[in-house]
Amino acid sequence: MDAVLGQLYAGLSLGSVLLLIALGLTLTFGQMGVINMAHGEFLMAGAYTTYVVQQVVGGAGLSLLIALPLAFLVGGLLGVLLETTLISRLYSRPLDTLLVTWGVALVLQQLARDVFGAPAVEVRTPEWLKGNVDLFGAPFTKGRLFILGLALTAVLVLGVVLRYTALGRRIRAVVQSRGLAETSGIDTRATDRLTFFIGSGLAGIAGVALTLIASTQPYMGQTYIVDAFLVVVAGGVGRVRGAVLMAFGLGVLQATFAYSQSVSTAKVLLLICVIAFLQVRPQGLFSVKSRSLV
Numbered sequence: 407m408d409a410v411l412g413q414l415y416a417g418l419s420l421g422s423v424l425l426l427i428a429l430g431l432t433l434t435f436g437q438m439g440v441i442n443m444a445h446g447e448f449l450m451a452g453a454y455t456t457y458v459v460q461q462v463v464g465g466a467g468l469s470l471l472i473a474l475p476l477a478f479l480v481g482g483l484l485g486v487l488l489e490t491t492l493i494s495r496l497y498s499r500p501l502d503t504l505l506v507t508w509g510v511a512l513v514l515q516q517l518a519r520d521v522f523g524a525p526a527v528e529v530r531t532p533e534w535l536k537g538n539v540d541l542f543g544a545p546f547t548k549g550r551l552f553i554l555g556l557a558l559t560a561v562l563v564l565g566v567v568l569r570y571t572a573l574g575r576r577i578r579a580v581v582q583s584r585g586l587a588e589t590s591g592i593d594t595r596a597t598d599r600l601t602f603f604i605g606s607g608l609a610g611i612a613g614v615a616l617t618l619i620a621s622t623q624p625y626m627g628q629t630y631i632v633d634a635f636l637v638v639v640a641g642g643v644g645r646v647r648g649a650v651l652m653a654f655g656l657g658v659l660q661a662t663f664a665y666s667q668s669v670s671t672a673k674v675l676l677l678i679c680v681i682a683f684l685q686v687r688p689q690g691l692f693s694v695k696s697r698s699l700v
Contacts, residue, residue: 421657430605446627452613485606642690
C-alpha cells in the first residue's frame with residue numbers, strides 16, 4: 407500500500423510541475439497557434455528571479471513569497487517582448503515561430519550563462535517547506551505539496567479569469583473565431599499580447615516552483631518543454647481542463663513506468679502511449695468548439 411501511495415504521490419508531483427509549465431502553453435499555443443520553444447527559458451528566468459530575490463532579501467521564506475509575483479511579471483514581460491518584436495510578424499506560420507523561438511531560447515540560455523555562470527546556483531528552500539507531512543500513513547514532502555497546491559491555485563485563478571472576466575471572454579472569443587471577434591470590435595492584437603503576458607508569466611511561476619525540487623541552471627527549461635507540449639497536444643489544444651487531466655495522467659503514468667524501468671525508458675514508453683492515444687483521438691482529450699468554416 408505504501409508503495410502504491412508513493413508512486414501515486416510521485417506521479418501527482420510530476421504532474422503538478424508539468425501542469426504549471428503547460429498552462430501558459432495552453433493559452434499561447436491554443437489561441438495563437440504559436441509554437442514557443444522559448445517557453446522553457448521563461449521558466450528559467452523565473453527560477454533565476456527567485457535566486458536574485460533571495461540574494462537581495464536574504465530570508466528564504468520571505469524571498470519565495472516575493473519571488474512568486476515578481477517571477478510572473480518577469481516571465482510575462484519577456485513574453486510580451488518576444489511577441490511584439492518577433493512573433494507578431496509570424497502569425498499563421500507555426501514552423502517559423504518554432505525556429506525563431508528556438509533561436510531565442512539559445513540566446514537566453516547563453517545570456518544566463520554569461521550573467522550567472524554555467525554551474526547551477528543554490529536557491530535555499532524555506533524552513534517551512536522542509537521535511538515531510540504524514541498523510542494516510544505515508545510521508546509526503548512539504549515542498550512537493552506546496553507545488554501541487556500552487557498548480558491547483560493557478561488553475562483555479564486562470565479558470566475564473568477565462569470564465570468570468572471581460573478579458574477571459576475576449577480570449578475565448580478569439581480562440582473560437584478570430585475573424586468574428588475582430589468584426590465584433592475586439593482588439594485581437596491587444597488580446598494576443600495580454601494572453602502572451604499571462605501564459606509567459608505562468609512559466610515564470612513554474613520556475614519558482616522548480617527551485618524547490620531541481621537545480622537552477624541555464625538549461626533547466628529544456629528538461630520539461632517537450633513534456634509540456636505533450637500535455638497541451640494530448641489534452642486538446644487550448645483546453646485548460648484537458649491540460650489538467652493530461653498533466654496528472656502523464657505524470658502518474660511516467661512515475662509508474664519509472665518504478666520498474668530507467669528514466670529514459672520511462673520517457674520513451676510515455677511518448678509511445680501519447681502517440682497511440684493521438685492515433686485514436688487526434689484532436690486530443692477535449693476539442694475546441696469553433697464557428698470557423700476554414
